[in-house]
Amino acid sequence: MKESLMVMTDLQRIGEIRMIGASATPAKRIVEAEQRQLAPVRSEQCIYSIFGRKVEEGALPICQCGGIEVKELCSFSKYPYWGERV
Numbered sequence: 001m002k003e004s005l006m007v008m009t010d011l012q013r014i015g016e017i018r019m020i021g022a023s024a025t026p027a028k029r030i031v032e033a034e035q036r037q038l039a040p041v042r043s044e045q046c047i048y049s050i051f052g053r054k055v056e057e058g059a060l061p062i063c064q065c066g067g068i069e070v071k072e073l074c075s076f077s078k079y080p081y082w083g084e085r086v
Helices: 002-013 027-035 059-066
Strands: 020-023 041-047 069-073
Touching: 002 020, 020 027, 027 041, 027 059, 041 059, 059 069
Parallel strands: 020 041, 041 069
Antiparallel strands: none
């Protein structure tokens, strides 16, 4: 993640991207990214369901303290036609 974050920081500095987001990142990696004082991660996409709630123990508290927006990827995302009318 270190190299990716460094590249994204450079892209942000030259105006190619506005914000940096991550997906299914362990809490430990989010903290490491913030400690490097590079461009901050602004959003985190977490895999979350009623059966898989490990994110509540790790990533959610870190995101809340750091002001990082959380976007949940629920189990319904596995079904591309969920909610579509046939």
